Amino acid sequence: MDWLQIFSNSLSSILSPATIGYALAALGLAVHFGYAGLLNMGIAGFMAIGAYGYAISSLSFGFPWWLAILVGLGASAIFALILGVPTLRLRGDYLAIVTIAAAEVVRLLFLTTAFDEYTGSADGLSGYQGSFRDANPIPDGIYGFGPWMYTANEWWVRIMGLVTLAIAVLVVWMLMRSPWGRVLKGIREDEDAVRALGKNAFAYKMQALVLGGVLAAAGGIVYALDRAASPGVYVTSLTFFVWTALLLGGAATVFGPLLGSLIFWVLQTFLSNFLPALVQAGVLPFMSQIQAGTLRFILVGVALMLLVIFMPQGILGNKKELTFVK
């Protein structure tokens, strides 16, 4: 078993666009669920709209990368508005069902052959990163050390992703310390009490939904920057994985989503290298390498159950500030 390779791959995933994308999406989800108490089960839909908004406006309309990204973020904000109007007045589990349904509708719209010309249907879209890569100021070459050796393009994706993440964290951190954030947490704890104080709870929840949705779309864009945007990615499983990452780190915290995504991806990468290696070494004689690859997803499900039951506040969360109040 090549331990060096396994650990190198696992450590390398700390800086992968997938980790950064998950962290952004989980941060958006923290705004939705952790701070506003909104049960958004459609985070994959927001990510898909971000990624496809960017990809379609790049490919079909030839927008420069910054404008295309703005289109993706704007589309996600509009999606949040459309979703919020019918659902924010309803109880939590209705919101969960509607958001998961809406995300599935979005995915099916990208999957259908009816709009093949723009969406690429089942094949998805690729090759939309040209304008973004042209803007790369880093000269060609391979930089870094240890497990973190990347090409100029890979660094460019990672640096822009990290900058976005840093700005997002700063914005969320400042907002949650502001009066706006306190009202939001108040709505999570007791909506009627906040309403009695004369606050428009609906407007606050809508603002939180839009903010979180834009963050999730940014996550979707970063996630799609080094791969193709394909409808097979934005399935409900993606939503559940982001939830796992969020609950692992701590839902009502700013740094919890970051930590959760980091642990999630390092562990995923480790297991995806380690389990098949175990099979190859003959330690797990009763399964094939493909089965060993599936095993880690079973573990995600089990981990999610155990987390919610035994540590609902997450690693960084405060037990007193439980987010499952309703």
Add this chain to the structure above:
Amino acid sequence: MRSPSPVVASPPGRLFRLIGVLIAALAAVIAVVTLTAGPAAAAEGDPYRISGNVQLDGEPLEGVRLVIDGPGGEQEVETDENGQWRVSVPEKDDYTVTLDEETLPEGIAVVDPEDDSPNEKDVTVGAGGRVTVNFFIGEGERNVTSVWDQFLQRLVQGLNFGLMLGLAAVGLSLVFGTTGISNFAHGEMVTFGAVAASFLVSAGSLALPLWIGLPLAVVLSAVLGLVLDVILWRPLRRKRVGVVQLMIVSIGLSLAMRYIYQFFIGGGTTQLPYSSAPKLAFGPVQLSWIDIASIILSILVIVGFALWLTYSRLGKATRAISDNSPLAAASGIDVDYVVRIVWIVAGGLAGLAGVLYAYYRPGIKWDMGAQVLLLMFAAVTLGGLGTAFGALIGSLIVGVLVEVSGLWIPDDLKYAGALVILIVILLFRPQGILGRRERIG
């Protein structure tokens, strides 16, 4: 071995377009005579062959003009009295075959709903050196069967699907009503029925006869419901875990279960015996005996379930708990016991739905339950969360809607249509058809 009229006409053959079908046949003969004047690149002696048939309802169409373009130049050919045509081409390469629709009889067109330009086909002359190109010719624009007949066929299919969905959805609704759990793992309970059936009756494993194997699969599914209640849901009830936490636990369970199925049965699709039974025609509606059995069985089980829920002591207790759990407990109903029964019933019904769904799709796949989970939620929400009969009505509506909407929207969007309806319903009547206002909070 060559056909009677391998016509290679000269490029100004556009004249033929003006000539009627009968005259075209004559012209073909003339063209044969002037063969040597045709384009030189593609000649009689070329080694490879593209050929085909043009027929309408089994009757050959004569004098239909086709243009074959590719290496060796453009060639034109007309069908002979048997509706056949063939050309010789010099290279094994890609060719485009275009059927001139103006040479078809009036009101006839090439039909292929999959294709935007059905009269144009790209073919590759492969290793064998010959390739066949057939065009599907039909009357009118596209549809061979009338819209009304299609509607009837889809309506019956939709009822079948809706009944199957109803079996699963009543369980989901009962569980929600009695425990407050939005059970995202219900789709996996549906899959379990299908996977268990596959394990019991497939030729590769136990190969039990259907009449033992399928009921046994349903029993196993009920046992799954019991086991889940014993090891997971009851301890969580005891721990007084909140409903949102329970929902996320069910999501974790759903993930774990679906990947456990994938672990054991892999990512492919397997079939149950008789899944490709021949279709019988009832007027415009075509059904296999499996479809008919599925519909009858669903109706029987649903009626039995409805009677149980309405008249039996346990059924009444279940409804009482759905209505007001503390009040039911105070009036001497053993809530824990009833909830356990509900899990068993929900598991069994979901398992049965899984078996029927495996025939309906057809096929067994590790994520088949997750595919209908949202439709079940749509059905339950449409009917009113927590009301069993509402779930039934909702399921029938969703099932019919999904199938019938395929008449107007692309088939791969038909599930999306049902989900959009779900969202719209929540705008106007969030409590659903049979639900009450107070539940929506």
